[in-house]
Amino acid sequence: MKKIKLATVWLDGCSGCHMSFLDTDERILGLLEHVEIVYSPLVDIKTFPENVDITLIEGSVSTNEDVVKIKKVRAHTKTLVALGDCAVTGNVPAMRNPFGVEATIDRAYFHLVQHNPLTPSEYLPRLLDKVVPVHDVVKVDFHVPGCPPPADTIYYALTELVRGRMPDIKLMTRFGK
Amino acid sequence: MTEIQSVQIITLTIDGKPVGASGGETILDVAKQNQVFIPTLCHLEGLIPYGACRLCLVEIKGNNKLVPACITKVAEGMEVITNNERLQRFRRWILELLFTERNHVCSVCVANGFCELQSLAEVLGMDHVRLPYLHPKFVVDATHDRFVSDNNRCILCGRCVRVCSDIEGAHTLDIMGRGIKARIVSDLDDDWGNSPTCTRCSKCVQVCPTGAIKEKGRRSVGEKFKHRDVIAHLAEMREAAREED
Numbered sequence: 090m091k092k093i094k095l096a097t098v099w100l101d102g103c104s105g106c107h108m109s110f111l112d113t114d115e116r117i118l119g120l121l122e123h124v125e126i127v128y129s130p131l132v133d134i135k136t137f138p139e140n141v142d143i144t145l146i147e148g149s150v151s152t153n154e155d156v157v158k159i160k161k162v163r164a165h166t167k168t169l170v171a172l173g174d175c176a177v178t179g180n181v182p183a184m185r186n187p188f189g190v191e192a193t194i195d196r197a198y199f200h201l202v203q204h205n206p207l208t209p210s211e212y213l214p215r216l217l218d219k220v221v222p223v224h225d226v227v228k229v230d231f232h233v234p235g236c237p238p239p240a241d242t243i244y245y246a247l248t249e250l251v252r253g254r255m256p257d258i259k260l261m262t263r264f265g266k
Numbered sequence: 267m268t269e270i271q272s273v274q275i276i277t278l279t280i281d282g283k284p285v286g287a288s289g290g291e292t293i294l295d296v297a298k299q300n301q302v303f304i305p306t307l308c309h310l311e312g313l314i315p316y317g318a319c320r321l322c323l324v325e326i327k328g329n330n331k332l333v334p335a336c337i338t339k340v341a342e343g344m345e346v347i348t349n350n351e352r353l354q355r356f357r358r359w360i361l362e363l364l365f366t367e368r369n370h371v372c373s374v375c376v377a378n379g380f381c382e383l384q385s386l387a388e389v390l391g392m393d394h395v396r397l398p399y400l401h402p403k404f405v406v407d408a409t410h411d412r413f414v415s416d417n418n419r420c421i422l423c424g425r426c427v428r429v430c431s432d433i434e435g436a437h438t439l440d441i442m443g444r445g446i447k448a449r450i451v452s453d454l455d456d457d458w459g460n461s462p463t464c465t466r467c468s469k470c471v472q473v474c475p476t477g478a479i480k481e482k483g484r485r486s487v488g489e490k491f492k493h494r495d496v497i498a499h500l501a502e503m504r505e506a507a508r509e510e511d
Contacts, residue, residue: 174373177394184371186401219401224394232393236373263388265372265379265488 093142093251096128097172098162100155101182101220102148105237106173107131110145112240120244123251141166143250149175149182150226152214163227168250171229172243174236174264176222183220190216231255235262278344293335293346294322304348305357305386307364308423309336310473312498314432316424319364321357321386324348332356354390361387362395367446369401369418370476377477378488383421384476404449409459412466412482417449420478426450426470433500438464450478473497 099107107130111117127138137158144166150159163169174180185193193216199206223229233246242261249256274289280302287296292315297304307319315336322335327345335348347353364370364383372384386392404417422441427450431437438461442451452458470479472493480490 171394178365178371179399180371180373183399183401184369184374186399187369187403221398222394224396225398229394234393258393259391260388263372264370264384265375 090123092125093123094127094138094140095124095247095251096126096137096141096144096162096166097131098128098137098144098146098148098158099130100146100148100159100176100223101151102173102175103181104130104147106145106147106175106235106243109235109237109240110172110243113244114240116244120247120251137161137165139165143168143170143247145170145172145247146176146223146229147172149179149220150217150223151182151220152216154214156217156226159223159227168230169223169227170231170233170246170250171223172233173238174234176229177224177232177234178264179220179222180236183222186219190218233258233262234264235266236264237266238262239266276340276342276344278340278342278346280346281348287340289340291340293324293333293338293340293344296340297335297346297348302348304335305390306336307382307386307421307475308425310425310429310494310497312433312501313425313428313473316428318422318424320360323353323356325350325353357390358392361390361392362397364421365392365395366397366399367402368404368420374487375419375477376480376487377419377474377490380488380490380492381477382475400446402446407452407458408482409457410461410464410482411459413458413468413471414480414482415450415452415458416478416480418478419476420450421476422448422450423475425473425475426479429469429473429497433497433504434465434467434469436463436465436467439470469497469500 097107126132127141128134144162150156171177175182194208198208239262242258246256246258276287276289278285278287280297280300285296285300294304305321307321308316317334317337320334323332324335325347326333372378407415424441426439427441430439438452439450441448442455443449452461453463471481477490
């Protein structure tokens with residue numbers, strides 16, 4: 090049987106959702122019998138491949154780079170999964186929204202810096218005016234709330250998706266869990 | 267000797283099941299007695315029903331309008347439907363609107379794990395919000411030495427206002443402004459810390475369904491345990507004392 094192509098993408102998040110995914114422990118080995126991880130911060134592949142079956146997105150869309158990335162991911166993915174509260178709601182990264190970009194940069198690079206405060210260089214991705222959840226930019230096929238979603242929930246959702254079924258994760262996770 | 271009032275017995279159906287009720291009871295009362303779950307947010311046992319959140323909307327056969335179960339009295343022959351695809355759809359929209367209107371960031375909220383808004387989203391299967399978040403900017407009032415009022419997490423259920431005025435009798439808290447600008451204020455929109463009316467009873471903290479009113483000295487996230495049942499007890503004791511008079 091042909092293996093399912095799985096990718097995981099890390100946008101503006103703390104990597105906690107990827108940690109929770111790794112917390113599925115040895116079950117990940119069983120998963121690998123049916124799945125091939127074709128792109129992820131956990132593996133050493135630099136460009137997002139074509140014809141990916143399932144992509145898990147961690148993090149909110151916060152920069153112009155995130156927008157470009159997520160559109161490319163969407164174009165090459167069959168089932169796009171927003172994994173965790175940042176991808177689903179904006180969560181902590183979106184807490185800067187009421188204050189604006191300028192105040193945020195000021196806070197991070199001047200007020201909280203003791204030595205040699207500097208604005209970020211032009212080569213860094215530009216912050217969007219508002220941090221938004223993934224489904225504000227591209228169509229998302231499945232949402233897994235949680236901060237982070239429990240490993241059991243991720244594992245269950247993933248095994249169902251691998252079998253071609255839409256998982257029912259109601260009562261298995263919640264915002265802020 | 268007090269006159270014995272005749273109790274009117276009413277029969278109606280809830281989700282097709284025949285139930286008995288006494289006159290004056292609400293649909294929500296009767297549903298609860300019969301273990302039928304109707305979601306609520308602004309309702310709290312012991313407080314005067316308010317009908318603000320609209321989560322308890324139900325259908326009544328022969329009536330085109332949806333009615334809030336918490337303030338609608340039962341009537342003879344009424345056929346109530348508490349759950350169907352249409353009601354689920356509306357309830358989900360109500361939750362989504364509540365989430366977009368303020369800054370509800372569950373993961374860093376003092377009420378994480380004890381929040382009624384958060385748990386309703388879970389129970390009703392609201393896994394994401396389809397409308398854009400407004401991300402408004404509300405000032406946090408931390409001038410009180412014991413409590414903090416954070417309108418960023420408020421859903422305007424009015425529980426704190428009702429408990430402050432109806433149970434405590436202080437009426438320090440109230441709602442000011444209209445629509446999405448409405449917010450909880452202390453006295454005439456003064457600093458809570460300077461309030462001459464606040465009795466520091468902390469009932470507002472106990473009834474708040476979210477993390478909008480909290481006690482100081484809590485260290486971090488998810489520590490706001492609530493004693494919501496205490497209000498029903500106080501209301502009952504007060505009623506008993508009144509009857510004795």
